[in-house]
Amino acid sequence: MKIHRPRMAPSAVVWLLLAGAYFFLPLYATLDFSLKKNAIGAPCCTLHNYGWVIHNGDFWHTIKISFILALETIVISLLLFVPTIYWVHLKVPKLRPVLAFMALVPFVVPPIVMVVGLLKTFKGTPHWFYAEPWGFLATAYVILAFPYTFFSLDAGFRAIDVHTLTEASQSLGAKWTTTLFKVILPNIRTAALGAAFLTLAVVMGEFTIANLAAFHTFPIFLQYVNESQGFPAGALTLLSFMITWGAMLSLLLVGRKRGARSAVIAGAR
Amino acid sequence: MATLPFFAYTLAFLFVPAASVMVGAFQDKRDHATFSNIHLLFQHPYIDAYWGSLRISLVTATLGCIVGLFVAYAAIRDGTPRWIRSVLTTFSGVAANFGGIPLAFAFIATVGPLGVVTTWFRNAGYDTSVRWPQFQLFSERGVELAYLYFQLPLMILVIAPAIDGLKREWREAASNLGAKQWQFWRHVGIPVLMPSFLGAFILLFGNAFAAYATAYSLNQGQNIVPIVIGNYYTGNVLDNPHLAQALAFGMFVVLAAMMLVYIPLQRRAARWAK
Numbered sequence: 001m002k003i004h005r006p007r008m009a010p011s012a013v014v015w016l017l018l019a020g021a022y023f024f025l026p027l028y029a030t031l032d033f034s035l036k037k038n039a040i041g042a043p044c045c046t047l048h049n050y051g052w053v054i055h056n057g058d059f060w061h062t063i064k065i066s067f068i069l070a071l072e073t074i075v076i077s078l079l080l081f082v083p084t085i086y087w088v089h090l091k092v093p094k095l096r097p098v099l100a101f102m103a104l105v106p107f108v109v110p111p112i113v114m115v116v117g118l119l120k121t122f123k124g125t126p127h128w129f130y131a132e133p134w135g136f137l138a139t140a141y142v143i144l145a146f147p148y149t150f151f152s153l154d155a156g157f158r159a160i161d162v163h164t165l166t167e168a169s170q171s172l173g174a175k176w177t178t179t180l181f182k183v184i185l186p187n188i189r190t191a192a193l194g195a196a197f198l199t200l201a202v203v204m205g206e207f208t209i210a211n212l213a214a215f216h217t218f219p220i221f222l223q224y225v226n227e228s229q230g231f232p233a234g235a236l237t238l239l240s241f242m243i244t245w246g247a248m249l250s251l252l253l254v255g256r257k258r259g260a261r262s263a264v265i266a267g268a269r
Numbered sequence: 270m271a272t273l274p275f276f277a278y279t280l281a282f283l284f285v286p287a288a289s290v291m292v293g294a295f296q297d298k299r300d301h302a303t304f305s306n307i308h309l310l311f312q313h314p315y316i317d318a319y320w321g322s323l324r325i326s327l328v329t330a331t332l333g334c335i336v337g338l339f340v341a342y343a344a345i346r347d348g349t350p351r352w353i354r355s356v357l358t359t360f361s362g363v364a365a366n367f368g369g370i371p372l373a374f375a376f377i378a379t380v381g382p383l384g385v386v387t388t389w390f391r392n393a394g395y396d397t398s399v400r401w402p403q404f405q406l407f408s409e410r411g412v413e414l415a416y417l418y419f420q421l422p423l424m425i426l427v428i429a430p431a432i433d434g435l436k437r438e439w440r441e442a443a444s445n446l447g448a449k450q451w452q453f454w455r456h457v458g459i460p461v462l463m464p465s466f467l468g469a470f471i472l473l474f475g476n477a478f479a480a481y482a483t484a485y486s487l488n489q490g491q492n493i494v495p496i497v498i499g500n501y502y503t504g505n506v507l508d509n510p511h512l513a514q515a516l517a518f519g520m521f522v523v524l525a526a527m528m529l530v531y532i533p534l535q536r537r538a539a540r541w542a543k
Contacts, residue, residue: 011343012342016344019340019421026418084272084274087270104532110524117290214503223486226370230383234378245367
């Protein structure tokens with residue numbers, strides 16, 4: 001009997017073409033805008049807008065702030081969540097559903113609600129916290145990153161045998177810190193990297209909290225350029241795309257295992 | 270205990286601020302208890318902002334769910350090459366995490382007044398802003414069109430495992446027993462997919478309901494709750510912060526109600542996801 005290889009259904013072709021056009025056109029249009037001179041109808045193509053971006057001091061200033069913020073958020077998140085999730089998996093598995101439930105809370109308290117509460121709660125706190133991105137914004141971003149970090153790390157810890165690794169390490173005389181850093185951490189490296197890339201993508205695109213709390217991060221600069229200069233904004237937008245895409249594709253590359261990408265709701269919008 | 274720093278942190282930066290919004294919603298300017306802020310939410314213009322948010326969320330969640338389901342099914346079903354599926358899920362993983370200011374600009378460049386697609390039509394002698402569909406990007410429909418750019422990928426990501434759960438043996442068993450295609454969908458396919466579909470709907474609804482940056486960038490006058498809240502803080506009109514807190518509290522109530530429906534649905538959907 002001949003093995004019959006089914007052909008693609010016509011309706012499937014139509015749906016996929018429609019989706020492809022919808023997803024592709026805005027990317028193409030952004031590229032098209034970024035290559036235009038500052039006049040409608042001028043001939044294609046010029047790298048003028050990219051030069052504008054590279055020579056813009058505010059661009060470098062704000063992207064530096066956002067990038068350092070992302071790194072700070074990643075470090076605080078990992079310091080906070082890795083020991084917690086490790087401990088929960090090792091000693092108090094009953095707490096795991098509690099943590100999973102808490103990771104859903106940011107869905108109910110989205111950034112726009114969170115920032116209202118944070119501004120109210122921390123009004124009047126010292127200047128170094130309330131008026132500095134490294135204080136106020138970073139603490140808020142750790143909460144934003146919490147669901148991604150939790151689900152990513154949780155999947156990582158579930159994939160390894162926490163008990164055996166810990167017992168082996170301890171019976172050889174290792175201290176808790178040695179066990180955590182030398183034994184556990186290398187084994188959940190992929191999950192931690194995945195969490196870090198997600199956090200990077202979220203922080204580099206976060207607009208809501210920064211705008212309401214009046215901090216000048218990269219997305220705020222992008223919005224300012226959007227409002228004032230259409231064509232350089234194309235180049236800047238494309239760059240912003242590439243940051244998000246770079247972070248997310250790295251995530252997919254390091255985390256080919258299932259589960260590493262279970263968290264999908266982001267904070268950038 | 271080793272979990273203490275974590276609980277202290279979430280208490281200080283998540284639960285206390287969230288609680289302060291709830292308390293503040295019921296206080297007047299001198300911190301006395303009052304229902305007047307909540308009462309105001311049901312008055313013009315605030316109730317209109319809630320209706321605006323609900324409309325945009327319902328429209329984009331409905332369209333996102335239905336179109337996303339068909340696109341995901343088209344990519345997964347037999348006959349479609351495997352690479353299409355992996356390209357689509359990879360792309361969706363990226364696009365679902367992407368939105369805000371860059372997304373708004375991408376749509377301005379595409380279907381804005383000077384956008385690439387708008388220009389194509391205009392050069393062909395057809396002005397889409399005057400004749401059908403009379404499309405304006407800086408309007409509710411424009412915001413909805415842009416939101417779908419992250420709603421569709423989210424739906425594809427969430428529903429793909431459920432479609433995978435429709436086992437080929439079930440279809441073979443059904444057809445061996447003489448079932449027609451529609452009978453398979455009516456008695457097996459749709460009932461199995463339904464909990465995942467409804468769960469995804471709630472996820473998409475909340476996703477659009479909470480969104481701020483994309484709408485802000487497209488139209489700062491868009492009458493939806495996040496933008497009204499934002500105007501209180503960015504527009505120097507903060508004479509009564511408790512009203513902003515009440516507006517935020519209203520959002521919380523809507524999203525919490527969604528979550529209460531979502532959790533049992535999620536449990537039901539997990540039954541077939543083995």
